[in-house]
Amino acid sequence: MYYKKYLHNKYFYTALLFGVWILFFDQESMVEQYRLSKTREGLQEQKLFYQQEIIQTGKAVNTLQNDSVSLERYAREKYFMKKKNEDVYVIVKESEE
Numbered sequence: 713m714y715y716k717k718y719l720h721n722k723y724f725y726t727a728l729l730f731g732v733w734i735l736f737f738d739q740e741s742m743v744e745q746y747r748l749s750k751t752r753e754g755l756q757e758q759k760l761f762y763q764q765e766i767i768q769t770g771k772a773v774n775t776l777q778n779d780s781v782s783l784e785r786y787a788r789e790k791y792f793m794k795k796k797n798e799d800v801y802v803i804v805k806e807s808e809e
Contacts (some may be wrong), residue, residue: 718724735742776783787793794800 776786788800792800792802
């Protein structure tokens with residue numbers, strides 16, 4: 713009964729209480745650290761997404777600034793612009809709901 717001497721030791725109970733306090737009740741508990749870790753991972757994924765969006769938007773802006781054909785196509789599609797004596801028809805698909 714090797715463990716019996718630990719069960720009658722006040723320092724064992726003190727260390728056990730301290731460990732439980734640190735793991736669950738402290739401001740910097742392991743539960744809180746896990747939650748913060750998950751939040752950090754989500755933020756890193758968002759950072760990568762927005763960095764890719766910035767690159768794609770920069771390429772689109774560069775194309776629109778340097779290519780008049782692309783600029784005209786973009787204006788026609790996005791803002792429904794038209795030339796004189798030209799009709800534009802907007803086709804809206806109905807949702808299947």
